[in-house]
Amino acid sequence: CMMIPESITNIIPKNPFDNVYFYHAKDAMKRLDDIDKQRVEFYNDDYSLLINTLERFYKGFLQSKCDNEGLVLPLGFLNTDHDLCKLVREIERYTPLFVVESIEDEKNKTHFLVSLRKSYTDARYTQNYTYDDFHKLYEFVKKQVKVLEYHLQPPQKNTITPQMEIDL
Numbered sequence: 001c002m003m004i005p006e007s008i009t010n011i012i013p014k015n016p017f018d019n020v021y022f023y024h025a026k027d028a029m030k031r032l033d034d035i036d037k038q039r040v041e042f043y044n045d046d047y048s049l050l051i052n053t054l055e056r057f058y059k060g061f062l063q064s065k066c067d068n069e070g071l072v073l074p075l076g077f078l079n080t081d082h083d084l085c086k087l088v089r090e091i092e093r094y095t096p097l098f099v100v101e102s103i104e105d106e107k108n109k110t111h112f113l114v115s116l117r118k119s120y121t122d123a124r125y126t127q128n129y130t131y132d133d134f135h136k137l138y139e140f141v142k143k144q145v146k147v148l149e150y151h152l153q154p155p156q157k158n159t160i161t162p163q164m165e166i167d168l
Helices: 020-036 045-069 084-091 103-125 131-152
Strands: none
Touching: 020 045, 020 131, 045 084, 045 103, 045 131, 084 103
16 A cells, blocks of 8 residues: 655644545445344444444544644544544534433433443443434434534635626
């Protein structure tokens, strides 16, 4: 595999979605979408894949901030564990991911993220999830992805179409 020197790649403007986390997440979403539409049979490990894909989207968002906006994260922040709470806390410095209006909402959010982390392993070894469990979580992941993508989209240029005057 030929490596292009960083002196060349660093001067090429990057799309905010150009990083390995987003590439892997988008590839996985193709399969997950097929499962959700029941074109492919749901298998319990797919629940784990769905959680891992959400994690990749979160990490892709933060990697994009590092690549394009100078965010500096501690060494190993993006690749040492599956701590969704840590990732969400960092992302929410830029955009809200959950509606949190009370201390109870914050507790529920944390509980949900911790339970996802546990479910990631449980789905592979001990817990049986149903297609309905998968579908509900898939809908949540799609909404999270929309929020992340909306935040990272480059601003659209407003183009004013000049009106033509026609003498009749």
